Amino acid sequence: MSIEVKDLSFCYNRGTSLEKRALDNVSLSIGKGEFVLIGGEIGSGKSTLVRHFNGILKPQSGSVTVSGMASTDRDVRHKAGLLMQYPQKQLFGRTVFEDVSFGPSNFGIKGDALEQRVADALEQAGLGRDIGSLSPFSLSGGQMRLVALAGVLAMQPEYLILDEPTSGLDPENRSSLLATLKELHLSGISVVVVSHQVCEFLPLADKVILLDNGWVSFNGTPVEYVRSVSSPLPEITLLMKDLIREGFDVRDDILSIDDAFEEIVNALEKRGAGQDE
Numbered sequence: 001m002s003i004e005v006k007d008l009s010f011c012y013n014r015g016t017s018l019e020k021r022a023l024d025n026v027s028l029s030i031g032k033g034e035f036v037l038i039g040g041e042i043g044s045g046k047s048t049l050v051r052h053f054n055g056i057l058k059p060q061s062g063s064v065t066v067s068g069m070a071s072t073d074r075d076v077r078h079k080a081g082l083l084m085q086y087p088q089k090q091l092f093g094r095t096v097f098e099d100v101s102f103g104p105s106n107f108g109i110k111g112d113a114l115e116q117r118v119a120d121a122l123e124q125a126g127l128g129r130d131i132g133s134l135s136p137f138s139l140s141g142g143q144m145r146l147v148a149l150a151g152v153l154a155m156q157p158e159y160l161i162l163d164e165p166t167s168g169l170d171p172e173n174r175s176s177l178l179a180t181l182k183e184l185h186l187s188g189i190s191v192v193v194v195s196h197q198v199c200e201f202l203p204l205a206d207k208v209i210l211l212d213n214g215w216v217s218f219n220g221t222p223v224e225y226v227r228s229v230s231s232p233l234p235e236i237t238l239l240m241k242d243l244i245r246e247g248f249d250v251r252d253d254i255l256s257i258d259d260a261f262e263e264i265v266n267a268l269e270k271r272g273a274g275q276d277e
């Protein structure tokens with residue numbers, strides 16, 4: 001099963017002088033178990049697209065289905081959980097526990113099972129369970145983001161959709177969030193990340209989709225991305241391209257430091273062997 005978007009178009013303020021077309025005939029597919037990265041410039045339609053995945057926005061033309069269910073079905077939010085671009089807006093409880101438990105308790109989960117759900121979700125989001133008694137509004141911006149993430153995870157969605165999850169986080173929290181997302185993905189959850197920091201997520205992604213002014217300008221694997229898109233590219237890929245220009249026999253589709261290290265060592269060994277002959 002998958003998220004299927006077919007010929008989706010969407011205008012804000014339709015029929016008024018302020019009409020703004022945000023999505024223009026978008027078609028794409030996000031497979032179950034995939035880690036999909038959605039990039040594109042400011043205002044290209046990324047948030048508008050993912051707000052369709054859990055039914056916050058309804059297609060004006062075209063369709064969106066999640067595991068076969070129309071995104072207009074109320075229950076779609078149990079399949080696709082969205083961490084919004086400004087997750088502070090998602091918080092409302094007097095305590096973190098109240099906030100994180102809201103979704104599952106509405107779903108009829110109570111007592112020990114509810115406590116366990118909340119504890120598991122806080123742990124998955126990288127927060128201790130001690131935080132449960134605090135007011136979410138007494139936390140830092142980064143912690144609020146993680147509490148909102150825990151609230152989404154407490155619903156145990158099939159698809160976890162995150163809109164700019166690392167913006168405003170310090171480097172330490174960024175890398176711990178990346179590690180959390182990697183683990184969640186390995187545990188079987190499908191992950192969709194919207195980010196301006198495409199390079200940061202490239203090594204984790206199975207698929208990259210770029211939006212440009214409301215239409216899909218690129219849809220391919222990370223390797224296809226670094227081969228066909230000129231920017232932004234990871235520093236490590238740029239280094240490999242520089243080495244190729246200097247005559248080194250290395251690949252140009254490297255995404256991680258570990259792979260670059262292996263590739264450079266092999267190239268140096270080949271050079272050494274060539275000089276010995």
Ligand SMILES: Nc1ncnc2c1ncn2[C@@H]1O[C@H](COP(=O)(O)OP(=O)(O)OP(=O)(O)O)[C@@H](O)[C@H]1O
Nearest residue numbers: 012013020021022041042043044045046047048049
């Ligand atoms: N509530 C709204 N009312 C009117 N126009 C809107 C609204 N939300 C978004 N838009 C417009 O729709 C277009 C797409 O916006 P969207 O928020 O989807 O872009 P985005 O790619 O998520 O941008 P960003 O990278 O800044 O988050 C933009 O031109 C934006 O100005």
Ligand SMILES: [Mg+2]
Nearest residue numbers: 046047048085
């Ligand atoms: Mg956005």
